[in-house]
Amino acid sequence: MVASGIIALLKQPQRKLASTLAIGSLGFSLLLSFIAFAHVLRGWAHGSVVRETVSFTWLQFGHSAVDLGWVLDPLAAVMLVMVSFVGLLIFIYSVGYMAHDENFTRFFCFLSLFAGAMLGVVISNSLLLLFMCWEIVGLTSYLLIGFWYQKPAAAAAAKKAFITTRFGDIFFFLGIVWLFSQTGTLLFYNHGIGSLEPLSLAVLVTQHAGLGLSAAGAIGLLIFAGAVGKSGQLPLHVWLPDAMEGPTPVSALIHAATMVAAGVFLVARVYPLMAAGAPIMSIGAQPGGTSVALTVVTWVGAATAVFAALIAVAQNDIKRILAYSTVSQLGYMMAGLGLGGVAVGMFHLITHAFFKALLFLGAGSVIHGCHEEQDIRRMGGLKVDMPLTFITYAIGMLALCGFPIFFSGFWSKDGILEAAQHSSVIKGPFYLLVFGALLTAFYMTRQVCYVFLGYWRGPKPAYESPMVMTLPLVILAFFAMALGLIGTPAWPWFHAFLEGRAAEFSVHSLIEPGFLLLMATSSLVVFLGLGFGWRLYGEKSPKPEQPDALEKSVPWLWAPLRDRLYVDEFYGVTVIAFYAWWGRVADWIDRRVWGGIVALVAWIFALWAQLNRLLDINWVDGGFDKTCEELSEGGGLLASLQSGRVQNYLRILAVAVVALAVILFWSSRP
C-alpha cells in the first residue's frame, strides 16, 4: 500500500525507482509472510490451531462500534506466501514486458496497490475490512485492465469487469449488513463472540430466512454471490475473458493467481458460516457439507467448470483460452470447497495459482516474441524459436490437465474428484467434473499444437524473450511440479496443516481401493483428452486459412462455442435491454409524472399569484387607499379650520365659551 502511494507520486520518467520500489516492497512483504508462515508452522507443530487476532475500533456511533482487525491463521498464512511469491515473480516479469511502455511507473503503481489490497483481503479479520480491500482489488483490476485506455476495447472491458464484479458485490454487501445486524459484530474471530464463532453461529442457525435456508446459510449464499462476481463464476463470468485486453502480466496476476483466488478465499474464510446449516456439523470436517448453501456452491462450481471448458475449446485467442480455463478451474475450486471443505478447495487453488501463472507468463512471452500477435492461428512452430518458453509452457499445460503423479494439478484435482465421489447427497457434480477434466485436457493440447507445433504462420519471425522474463517461467515450472507432493493422500500435509492436525505419513491411504480406482479414472480421462487433441491438431498442423479441425467436423457446435454460447448476447438482450427499457420508463415517468406535478404546482402558484393580485387590488389597495382618502379629506377639513384667519379663532372661542356657559348653567339648574 505504501509503495503504491509513493509510486503514484513519482513522475513518468522515474522508471527505475518505481519498479525497484514496487519489487522491493513486495519482496519485503514476502519476507514478512515467510516469518508469519514459520510462526504458524511452529504453532502447528505444537498441535494447536494458531489464531492470533489484532482488532481496534474504527467507527464509534451510538453504543455500537465497527471494529477492524487482522488475523493470522493457517489459511491466511498459506495465502500470504502464495500471493506475495507469485506477485513478486509477476512484478519481475512485467519489468521486462512493460520495458518499452511509456506509462511504466503508473503500471507499477497500480500493481503495488493491487498487491497491497490483495494482502489486505487475505489477513483481514473483519468482514468490513475484507470488503474494503475487496473493493480496492476491484478498482485496481479495473485500472489494470483498462491500462491502455486509448484502446476502446480495453476501456469497455475494464468497465464491464468493474460493473459485473460490482453487481456481485451488492449481494456481498447485503450479506455483510445482515450479518452485522444479526451478530452485532463483523469480526470473524473475536475471543469467542466473533461472527464466525460457534456462539453467534448458533444464533444465526436458529433464525429461518425462508426457502428452507437458515439465516447463516442465507448470509453465506449472499457472500458467495460476491465471490461469484469476483471469481467469475457462471452467471457473472462474462467480464473475465474480456479482461484479457489488459497487459499479459495483469491478466496473469488477476486471472491466474490472486484476484480470482480472492473469491475462493472468501468462501473458504466464511466456510464455517456456510457449513453452519448442515445437520452434521464439524468445523473443517471432510465431506460432511450437506448444508443447502454448500450444495448450491457445489452446483454453481461444477456448472461453471463444464461451461467454461466447453467455450475454451472453440477460442482462437491464446489468452482467451487461458481465461476460460481459469474460469473452469475456479469452478473446480468452488465445487471442491462445496464438497470437500476448505482444505481440498484451497489446495487446488494454490497449485492452480502456480501453473496458471506459468501458462499466462508463457503466453505473454509468446505474444512478446510474436510482436504482439495473439491469434494462435497466425502462430505455430515456436518450439524451435522459443525452446525455453516451450518447455516451461508444456510443463504448465500438463500440470493444468492433471497429468498423473508428477504434476501438482493431478493431485489437487483428484482431491476434488474424491470429495465429489464421496459426497453422500449429490452425485451429479462428480460426473460433470470428470467431463470437465476431459475438456480441459483437450483444449490445452489444441492450444499447444497451434502455438508450438507445426510451422510458423506469422508474418515476422519470433524470437526468444529476454532472461528477466524466462527466469520466472522456470521457477514457476519447478513449483508446478513440486507442489503436488504436499497434498498427496499419502502424506496430506497441506490438509493437516490447515485443520491443525498432525500430518502422519501413511502409504496405505494411497493404495486404498477407492482412491486407486479414482486415480485410474482421472488419468484415463486425461490421456483420452490428450490423444483426442493430438489426433485433431497434432499430426498435420492446421493451415491458417482453413477452419479449425473441430469446426469442420462439428460446425453446429463450433459456432456457438466460438461465440461464447451467446451469454453476452443473452445479457445484452435481457439485462441491458431491461435497463434501456427501464431508462425509457424512468424518463417517461420523469417527464410525464414529475413534469406533470411540477406543471401542476406551477399552475397552482400562478393561480395563487393571480388570487393575490386580485385580493391585493380590490381589498388591500382599495381598502387602504379609501381609508387614506377619508383620512386626508378629514385632515383637509381640519386644516381648513387652521386657516390663519385670526377672527375665525376668535369666533370659535366665543362659541365654545357660550356653549360651556350654557351647559354649566343648564347642569347647575336647581
Next chain:
Amino acid sequence: MNAVFYILAALTLAGGLATVLLKQLVHCALAVTVAFAGLALLFLQLDAQFAGFAQILVYIGAVAILIVFAILLTRGSELPKDGVFSKTWFLGLVIAAAVFAVLGWAVLASVSAVPQQNAVPSVTVRDIGIALVGRYVLPLEIVALLLTAATIGAVIVAMHEKERPR
C-alpha cells in the same frame, strides 16, 4: 344717581357701537376714546378715583394715541376698498349676541345672590399706595417687568429693519 349712570352708560355704549360700526378707521379710534372716557367717568361714578384717572391717563393718553398712530402708519385712514365688514359679519354678530345673552342671563340669575353693600368706600391715594407696596408688591414688580419687556418688545417688533441687501 341712576340718571347720571344711565347717561354715562349710554355714552360708553354709544362710543362702543360707534367704534364697531363707523366706516372711517380714525372715526372709530375717536369713538373708542369716547368710550374710554365714558368708562373712566363710570369708574369715578363708582368712587374709584384713582382707577378712573389711571384709565384716562393710560387709555386716552396713551392707547388711543397709539391706535391712531397705528392707523396712520398702516394707511388705514384711506377708505378701504372692499367693504368694512368681513365677509362673515353676520356670524360674528350672532355670536356676540349669544355671548351677551349668556352673560346677561348669568348676571340676572346671580345678582340676587351677591350681598349688596351701598356704603361709599373712602379710598385715598395713600391707601392705594400702601396696598400697592404692601399686599400687592409682587404683582407690582411683575407688572413693572412686564411693561419694560412690552416696551422693548414693541419697539423691536415695529423697528424698521435695515434695508436687507437686495
Next chain:
Amino acid sequence: MTTPLAGYLLVAALLFAIGLGGALVRRNAILVLIGIELMLNAANLNLIAFWRFGPHPEALTGMMFAIFSIAVAAAEAAVGLGLVIAIYRHTNTAELDKIDRMKG
C-alpha cells in the same frame, strides 16, 4: 328697578359683547385690537363694580386688580399694534382676511 350692581354688570356685558362683535365683524386688524381693548375695559368695569358693591371694599382687591389690568392692557395694546405695524410693513395690508399665510 335693577340694583345698581346689576346695571353696571349689564353695561359691562353689553360693552363686552360690542367689543367681541367688533373684533369678529370688522375686517381691519387694528379694529380687532380695539375690540379687544373694549372687552378688557368691560372686564375692568365689572371688577370695579364688584369692588364697589362687593362685601369688603376696603380690601381694595377689585380696584387694584383693575389698575393692574389697565397696565397690562396698555402693554398688550402696545405690542399688538407693534405687531400689526410690522405685519403691515411686510404684507402691505392690514386686512385680516388677507393675513393668513404663516410663511415668513
Next chain:
Amino acid sequence: MIATPEATNPFFVNLDQIFVFLSNWLVGFLPAVLRPVAGVVLGVVAIVCVFPGLFALTTVFERKGLGRIQNRIGPNRVGPYGLFQPVADGIKSLTKEDIVPLRANAVVHFLAPLVLVVTVFMGFAVLPMGRNMVLVDMDAGLLFFFAMGAATELSVFMAGWSSRNKYSLLGAMRAVAQMISYEVVLLLSSVAVVMITGSLSLPKIVAAQNQYTGVFPHWYIFTPWGLAGFLMYAIAATAETNRSPFDLPEGESELVAGYHTEYSGFKFALFFLGEYLAMFSISGLGTTLFLGGWSAPFSFLVWVPSWFWFFGKVMLSIFVFIWMRGTLPRLRQDQLMNFAWKFVLPFTLLNLLVTALWRFMGEGWARWMVCTVILVAAYVVMGRVEMRSEHFGRRSYRYAE
C-alpha cells in the same frame, strides 16, 4: 426754626381770602341745595374769565417782549403801549371768514379746537391759586391734571388729521410724538415732588413747601433734586406746549403753521387760546410743585395775599417762555427726540433715585452734599458723552418709501 408764619394783620388776611369771601357771599343768595353746585359754577366762571384775560395780556406782553429782545418796540398802536392789541386781534379773528377745507373731515375738524380748550380748562380745576382757593381739592389732583394733559395730544392729532393736508398731518404727528415723549419726563419729574410730600393732592404739596427756615421758604426748588427736577420740568413744559426751542410743529419756515394751518377765524383763535392756556396751566403746576405755589418767597412777605404770589410766579414763568422764544434757535426733530430720550429722561430717573436717597438719609448737610455731587456728576458725564458724540456726519438724504 421751621415755622409757617401767618399774616396776622386782618386786613391782609381778608385780602388774601377776598375771593373766597366773595364766592361764599354770592353763593349765599342761592338755596342751600344748589350751594355746592353754585360754588363750583362760580369757581369755573372765575377761571374762565381770569385766564383768557391773562391770555390777552400775554399776547401783547409776548409781542412787546420779543420786540424788545429783537430791539424793536412791538405793537404800540392800539391803546396805550399797545395794550388793546388783543382786543383788536380778537375782533379780527371773530370777523375773519372761517374756511373749512372741502374734503376735510368736518366733524373732527370742528371738534379739535373744542377738545383742546376744554381739556386745558379742566386742568385748571386742580391748581391751588391761593390759600383755600382751589376749585376741586382732589386726593389725586396731580394725576387728574396729567390725565387732562394727555387729552391735548389727542386734540392736536384730530386737528392735524382732519384738515387732510399733508403738512398739517406731518405737523400733528411731530407735535404728538414730541408731546408724548416729554409728557413722560413731565410726569416723572413731578413724581419726585410726590415722593417727598407723600401725597398727590396739590394743596398738600403747597402746604408742605409753605414752611420757612429763617427767612428762606422750603420751596422744593432750593433742594438739589428739586432744582434738577424743576429744570427737567421746565424743559418738558416748553416741549409739551410746543413753545420756543421746541416749536417745530408750527415751525413757520418748514410746515407753514403746523397742524392749525387749515384753521382760520375763530377756530384758529381757539387754538391760540388753547396753546396759551396750556402754558399757563403747565407753569401753574410748575409753581405749585417746585416754586411753593401761593407761598411767599420770604417769611416777612407772608402778609402779601397768596394768590398774588401764585399769579406772580406764573407770569414770571411766562416771561421765561417768551424770553426763551426770543433767544433760542429751533431744534431739529431728531435732535429734539434724541435729547428727550437720551438725556432728559435718564437724568429724571436718576433724579428720582436721588430724591429717594434724599428722603431716607435724614436731616443734616450729608444728604445735601451727596445729592448735589451725584446730580452734578451725572449732568457733566451725560452731557459731555451724549452731546459731544453728536458730531455731524455727512448729510444723508432719506427718501420716503
